[in-house]
Amino acid sequence: MNILLSYQWLKEHVATKKSPRELAKLLSLHSMSVEKVLPEAELLTEKIVLGEILEVNKHPNADKLKLALVSTGKEQHHIVCGAPNIKPGMKVAFALLGAMVKWHGEGDAVELKPATIRGVESQGMICDDSEIGLAKKLNLAGVTDYSHLKAPLGTPLSVALKLDDTVLDIEITTNRIDAASVSGMAREVAAMTGEKLQHVASGKIPKVKKALPLSVTIEAKGLCLGFHAIVLDGVKVGPSPEWLKRRLLAAGHSSFNNVVDITNYVMREVGHPLHAFDYGKIKDGHLVIRTAKPGEKIKTLDGKDCTLEANMIVVADKVQAQAIAGVMGGEAGKVTEGTTAILLEAASWNSASVRKTMKKLDTFSDAGAYFSRNVSPQQAPVALARAIELICEVTGAQVASPFVSKGMKAYKPAKVSLDLARAEQFIGEKLKAATVKKQLEALGFEVKAKKNAFVCAVPHWRQYDVAIEEDLIEEVARLYGYHNVKNALPSGQLPAPEFNAQLEYEDRLKTTMKGVGFTEVYTYSLVSAGLLKLSGRHVDQAIKLLNPLDNEHAFMRTRLLPSLVEIAAMNQGSVAEQHLFELANAYIPQGVNKLPDEKPEMAGLLIGDDLEETFRQAKGVVLHILGELGLAKQLQWTVCQEAAYKASESLSVSLDGKVFGQVGVFSRAMSQALGLKKQAVVFELDIAELIKRVHTAIAYQPLPKFPSIDMDLSVTVKNEIVWGRVEEIARLAGAPLVREVELFDIYDHGDGRKSFGFHLEYRSDDKTLEMKDVEPVQAKIVDRLGKELLATLRS
């Protein structure tokens, strides 16, 4: 949660000599991060000045618009204006060309440029307060009359209004709600700088002059941690004074009326929310804190109808729920102009309950933001006292009941011990005991020295945050300054060496794939029901998200391949050839009470011009990968039975009779389902299992002693004859002299016949071969090919 902290307001609470910028830097280093340092009125640059209206005339083409002549001292400006209340002699906020303004108080500020409005040129703009950041909402009654300002025309409005405050935008961490206020931040500043805190509240509650009935019953014990209330009579509800409006604006609040504004003011100053009811609307002046009745309804202050649930807490009178506890007051008891007496309360609520209620009702408020973060119950009476003081001062009200206080337990501070030597070891720096003590005391801890330790009594505003020694070390360390701690690399013993083959080889294989021209993709492991179904694996058992963000990402995938094909389909419009791969986990379900098996897989996809050629490339890539793992020699191509592949155009990757992947033409039906127009050749490898079998020992092969003889052969066969048969026969018939059979050409005769051209390498381990040794073998090969495949020598 972020707060907007007025520098001038802060200075009322701590006598700091630091500039806003210096404070911002110090706070970021020692306390809470200051995200922005802003002038109080950010849009009030020198381009927004005090102007006086000289003339107002009708717009020739529009009834609701007027033409005005505005003087800014030396210059006069003709402008078009829609404000209903402008008249000659009135002083207004005038934006010169180039100023930044928010049109109708909405959206981002934009630069003001000359404009032609309904045919008339406008050279500037008379601004509503909301248009220059001085109010939150557009005032429909008209622009603010600044005639009371004495400054000469043309004076920047920020100067004329003396708006010279600075606002710090501060991120308050969730555990430190005590710092989300002016007084809380003042304490932080005092601890950092050693400067003195100043108390602004008198803490005195005036005596009752005439007592009106007020009683409180807490039924929801345990959920209400304290309820304090008082009645103020003789309230004159009206607009807030300027100083109050300015403070609230700086803190990011709209101004409603003096009573509501003071409750907000106190919330920002003291850090505890309060609420004011119209006393006249509370039956018998009696409030009950209870859980809601099932289905109970309440219309909240922001006009929303809420249906409550049984575990939600309400503040009610005998008739109805008057507020959702800790979240928002009800419309029924709202303070209005007609209100003459108010029931002012400050309470404290179970934070989890407030949080749940806000979530369930989808209703959020500033008060709820505080209560859901564990504000100290002991802060409630402090806030109430301050609000009583201010409301009496500003609205002329008088205390009209006793101060009723129910349900707050007496605070017994926890005592946490801080061993200075341990703190020094933990931080890695030497500490000064006296400084540590002084700083902890400035934060509100009561510190007593005991042997080698400080025993620290935790102040009530830190009761939920500080419980163990490490919490105190944090306080000491941050005030010492993390930037003052020197750097050092660990010098301790190294962990036992461990080679993680899985991670290592996954990384190497990615490099291999890059090297052979593949582009790596990263697809979501969350897939749609459709994609899961196409995977054909564990479709019914796959891990299903309870709360998916959308249907496209509702299951943990059990196979990579469909995602990859989807990506290829997405890219088919922009590139013709594709070489894609992904190496990622598939999540294989193991039943409801077991975590899934996270199994690394690799999938590849190739799209090229010629399907057979592309298949050969894919087959080559698979062989290459197996080679990188030292498994190429064991590889056997076997028949593929995977549904995603066409059986006659695919192969399985097998080692020792077990299948570890496949390569082949992707099923046409599935391509169509995924929107892929071209035929793709894909491959999948069970990387996890293959890496378990990595064979890294290198066996030495003696180099051949005798030279080889290379022969070429070209045979013509029918188109149905596959190369594998030719090679097999050549090897069998040529054994043992034929060492390599290497295809170098395929020629299609166009008449149902094709020719294979191939090299044969002959070698003997015993002698240098001569042609007379080779020729009979070559003839035998030709003979066998002729007999078995009806192959003829190509003429």
Place this chain on the structure above:
Amino acid sequence: MKQKLEEVALAAQAALSSVKDLPALEAWHVEYLGRKRGKITEIMKSLGALSPDEKRVLGPLANKTKQELEEAYGKKLAQFGEQAGEAIDTTLPPIMPPQGHLHLVTQAMRDITDIFKRIGFMRVRHPEVDWDYYAFESLNMPQGHPARDDWETFFITPEEQKGQRMVLTPHTSNGQVREMEKGKLPIRMINIAKCYRRQSDVTHTQMFHQFEGLYVDKDVSIRHLKGVMDYFAKSFFGPEREIRLRPFHFQFTEPSFEIDITCGLCLGKGCKFCKEGWVELGGSGMTHPVVLKFGGIDPKQYSAFAFGWGVERVALMREGLAIPDLRELYRNDVRFLQQF
């Protein structure tokens, strides 16, 4: 004879210097050094008829002369040989080897892994679908703790179900107690994995990657945390970069920090792309004693620090890439992927 040798050598040198092309060079070689009728060859052949004394003088001289001329010929030949390359059109476009591309995330992960390996932090892998216990409870976030709300977690099993709740890990911190449970100390771990959060907009993707560091040993201090963070920042982003720690709050570390690094554009002076010269890197802190206890480690004897940062975040920050929509990383348009 000696005079003749010198004359011929001189003439040969002169002739060679005026040779303009390869055929003329070959002709020159035949004329002087040709195996059959070369002028030098002939002189050398005639040396056989001389007396042993003359041979002793002229033999080496003739050899030296021949050698010098062969060398000069060789130089000239090399010179013409290089000129002979004119038959190739060197302006033709190159034939490229296959151009593959690794995803930006892989590249960053690799660099992260390498950097931490140098200071003894080894990469490990822990589950991406895990029990609530490891993702939250053992990290000092018991059931119902408000801090859990910060994670926008995807759940697999309902809350009401008995036993442990299964979640998609919203951070890599689930690896902390899992690593401790291995029972081996000291620990220097880097866990890199996919994480998932219920958020998808221009700055969030439902799936992303984190790297989690954990160091457990005796006497681990904030000083060490700073040392390691600084080492990483300088290695990954460049030696001119500095880091700072800002106080922050996480449930599983105490104290907790946000780590900032000096802005890559202004190097800490302050510009419109940073906060007063600094940009946020990620969270870290000294491991909370409760977490150590959950991992079976005595917080009185051991201390530890941990950090968990976004891989995408540091990768984009380093490259200075302003990708307007982070989801582009996982859309996999090849025209995007092939830029890296």
